[in-house]
Amino acid sequence: MSVIIAKDLTKIYRMGDHEVRALRGVSLAVEEGEFVAVTGPSGSGKSTFMHIAGCLDRPTSGQYVLDGKDVSKVSKDELSRVRNERIGFVFQGFNLLSRTSALDNVELPMLYRHKDKFRAAERHKRALGALDAVGLGSRYHHMPNQLSGGQQQRVAIARALVNEPSMILADEPTGNLDTRTSIEVMGIFQRLNREQGITILLITHEMDIAEYGTRLIRFRDGRVVADQPVLHRRNAADELAALPPPEPDVISPPAETTTAGAAH
């Protein structure tokens, strides 16, 4: 079954007098269980596509069907609901609530559920489960500024998972991370995709990150210019095993360093 069906999507922004045609007719489908990497230079339309795919925006024309539901023309509030139930977001900047524990951050999407609301105990249990699935260890009650970049991104992935969405939409998830941590985060995506069959849409401009996916879609000038399987797929788990062990932490790492994430 197709998670995403896009038919002839266009998006036109008006900037004063002139129009910017960000998407000029994009048609594609993403099947359940796929790990799709979307790449392209800036201005190629990949971000615009990501916004429409993530139900953050509506296309100017064309049809966008998510999980069997046409969401091209629904209201803003309905889009919120679709995002809450069907899409898990992971951003470059993590976007965790500051001075809020990892656990509370992960519980957040459950607070905004419109139906099948969970009781506090159930929310707690699910949040713990999601944090375990991304391997955060026992730092449930740490604040974001007490976590490394890699750990923060794990919390963000747990938050994306917690409402059991149809698809995880990761927008440059390794953009703020060093190489080793990037591989670790991609390893988490690969594992979730392989073991739980979660559909992942990865937006990145780095080709080597895109190669962790199963399929590569390349945008240019608002159109899809290439759509092919990844031939030499990278495997994060193998790469991590081949890397030299991380430098041991003699003292507690400073809060802001991202390299420390590799130590765990």
Next chain:
Amino acid sequence: MSLLMTIRIAFKALGRNKMRTGLTMLGMIIGVAAVIAMVALGTGAQNMIEEQVKTAGTNLITISPGSAQGAGGVRTGFGGNTRMVPEDAAALRNLPEVQAVAESVNTRTQLIYGNQNWQTTVEGTNVDLPTIRSWPMKYGTFFTDEDVRAAAKVVVLGSNVSDTLFGEGVDPTDTQIRVRNQIFRVLGVMSSKGASGGGMNMDDQVFSPYTTVMKKLSGQLNLNRIYVSARSAEDVAGAAAAITAAMRTQHNTTADSDDFTVQTLDDIVALRTQTASTMTSLLAGIAGVSLVVGGIGIMNIMLVSVTERTREIGLRLAIGARGFDVLLQFLIEAIVISIFGGAFGIAIGYGVSEFLRIYQGMAASVPVNAVAIAVLFSAGVGIFFGFYPARKAAALDPIVALKFE
């Protein structure tokens, strides 16, 4: 999302920045405390006035003659007719609601003692005056029924008059003074009473039997006033009605043709209380300005907060918050600040007014309705000043908000 959950989220958000929340609340606290303390002082003053008037004798009723219409339609002013006579006072004395009656005639004249003289009012009255006015003597005694019957040439001085003629601290009892070239014997001096409800200096007058004033000083046959004290302060209105009825019988008049006026102190009390309540409103109004300033402080902080938390708002929208959820969250944050500020403000305002009452001896009492108004008003301030920032937050585009630096 449920309201309860939104309230919890708002509390968490406020808890994340305790310093700022506290300072914003402070504006509200000061505003509400000021209003409460000011209203307490105003209300205290009001209560004090009522208390004072009560001790002056709220059961005092004054009967004055109306105007008279002469030949050719010329009307005298209020109190101009001469139809109120001692027989009217005698009739009122028989009413069960009436405790005491004092006739009143007065004239201005010159008093002379030795080389001192003084122009003042001679108030002709009867023996019940000290009772009706609850007015004790300073020196000597008041005149007696015998003096009234005999129209005796005796006089009781007001304290100012005594001070002027005899010097301060001198007891003039049993001396003789000249009143309009007649010799009067001084029986005593009234204690000092200060200004009357109408503002007249009560101590600048002397008292003689009304019969003496009528027959030997002014030569008039009618009374200028009749003062009556009702049997109880609670039944002043009933006594006034009975007096009106009795006066109508005496004068053979109806409501349309009454030639007298019956007045109770209630009217004066009402006027004084109104003055005090105007004062209260004025004080509360000034204090209210600081409440509004506090409200603007909330709006200011909420606007800063919305800008600062743009990415948070973007995230909340991205993970499924509707615009309404965000609106509600920020609105509740503002309301929580204002209500908690209001609650602390009430406590502090109450504390301040208690302090003033106990340690400064000022009359202060916090009225319950002022507290209720302060609570409602502070919630209102929260909604009013929180709405604009909250709407601004709710209207954010998640894409723009997520990228906000």
